Amino acid sequence: MSQLLTRYFMQQPLGFTDSNLPNHVCKLNKSLYGLKQAPRAWFDKLFQALKSIGFTQSCSDASLFVIKDPVLVIVLVYVDDILISGPDPTVCQQFIQKLGSLFPVKDLGHLHYFLGLEVQRSSKGLFLHQSKYLLDLLQKTKMDGAKPCCTPLGTTKLDHSGIPLSNPTEYRSLVGALQYLTWTRPDISFAVNQVCQFMHTPTDLHLQAAKRILRFLKGTSDHGLWFQKSSLNLSAFSDADWAGCLFDRRSTSGFCVYLGTNLISWSAKKQPTVARSSTEAEYRFLAAVELTWICKVFQDFGFPLSSKPTIWCDNISAISLASNPVFHARTKHVEIDYHYIRELVLANLLQVRNVCTEDQIADIHTKSLTKNRFLLLQSKLSLGTPTSSKLSLRGCKDEDAKS
Structure with a gap:
């Protein structure tokens, strides 16, 4: 643990009270596990260690670290649980050895259990x-x-x-x-x-x-997400249920982001303000911010996307508003912040295209559906069952990650 910059004190623990100085407190020379300051102190220490090895911190995710020379190595940190990935297992193992010279680490091998998420590998791909x-x-x-x-x-x-x-x-x-x-x-x-x-x-x-x-x-207890080899084409389906809430008439927005055929991000969220039209409800929460963030993560990896991302929306007016630089009277009340999507379209960084309502996958995140409609959209979410009927039910605390 790193030395604390400020002074912290704690009461003497029960059973270890100094009989000569029972009213005194202990001054901490370093952070203790369980204190609010401990995770931050540990992260600072780990950050300095990764930086000394040559890693750079991602601008998009503070817990993501990347090194590209000589071979790409990706490190994802959650407190003291660390995921390591890269195309060359030998280089990854060398990094683990370097990290082991700085901290006592335990290599748990291939990822199979992390923070409650189970991972299974097969010839078909990864199953979460x-x-x-x-x-x-x-x-x-x-x-x-x-x-x-x-x-x-x-x-x-x-x-x-x-x-x-x-x-x-x-x-x-x-x-x-x-x-x-x-x-x-x-x-x-x-x-x-x-x-x-x-x-x-x-x-x-x-x-x-x-x-x-x-x-x-x-x-559906055996269902999960499949990740398979696919193209690097980024696309999103975005939808909104205008004034769907019966109490405050706020809309519910939803999106599904796909990398090739793999679902990598999704959301179902109630909008914080009331939209005056279905166009405004759809336009305000197009998945532009999410796509921009994912593009930046790929740039951190050194894999810029070859084609511009596409947002599929079933509202023609919202699509027109995203590409038309003229402010119309009925949309001039929309805050300037929400025209971020228009700037991206005009800069040719992404495109917004129309999809018919029947093919709008994001419907599953915005409204209650009938059985047939729900099952149809569910089949398009990269969900499935494992190739083997035997599921791994690992749950040991010390098997939470590869570290």
């Missing part, structure tokens, strides 16, 4: 899932024997009706756990977004909706 996490959650909530259902959310919109829960802690804990599952289950993003909006005063109907998500996951 959270089966163990899900099965543990079903057991914890006593839903492991529940009857599965086909969709995570009913077609009836949630409201504030129902009997308030006497102890909302169970509901909040459940919804928080479901949020973490959206890392590998984009098909539940909208449903989780809906139940998250009633955290303050949940009712029995909201708890029933959250348990419906568990019932849906019960029937």
Whole structure:
């Protein structure tokens, strides 16, 4: 641990109190694990070590470090869990040895379990899932024997009706756990977004909706995300449900970002302001910022995209507004910040194109769908089952990462 720049003191721990100086406190010479300052102190120490080896910190992600000479090595840091990747395993191993000379590290081999995410390799590609996490959650909530259902959310919109829960802690804990599952289950993003909006005063109907998500996951517990070899073409589907909220008439935005055929980013989010038209709702939250960030990450890797990204939108007016430099009377109230997308289009850095509503994949992130419509869009989200029926259910704490 690095030396702290400021002075920190702590009470004498129980059982180790100095009998001669019982009212004194301990002055810390270095950070202790568990203190609020410890993660920051450790990161500063690791940052200096990586910098001395030759790594540069990504401008897009502070926890991402890259070295390109002589061979690309990528390091992703989460506190004391570290992922290392690169095209040459020998060079990666040399880096681990260098890091081992500076810190006591443990090489766990190929990535198989990281922060609750399980990784399986096959000739088909990489398969990411959270089966163990899900099965543990079903057991914890006593839903492991529940009857599965086909969709995570009913077609009836949630409201504030129902009997308030006497102890909302169970509901909040459940919804928080479901949020973490959206890392590998984009098909539940909208449903989780809906139940998250009633955290303050949940009712029995909201708890029933959250348990419906568990019932849906019960029937698809072996599902996860596939990542396969594909092109480096970046595209996104963007959509918005204008004034869909019954209480404040705010819209829900959603997008799906694909690298080739692989789904790499998605979102279902309620807009912070009220949109005065469907055009404004669609235009405000086109996935331009997300695509720009992904392009910068690829530049950090030294792999600039060969073609400009494409955003697929089913609103003709929003597409026209993105490429037309003339401010019309009905859209002049849109803040200048939201014309960021137009600047990118005029600079020829991306293009916005039309897609028919029936082919709009982002619909799954913006509204409740019928069974057939949901299953159709779910099939386009790179979701699938492992090639082998045997799932890895690793969960040991010291196997969280390759470090």
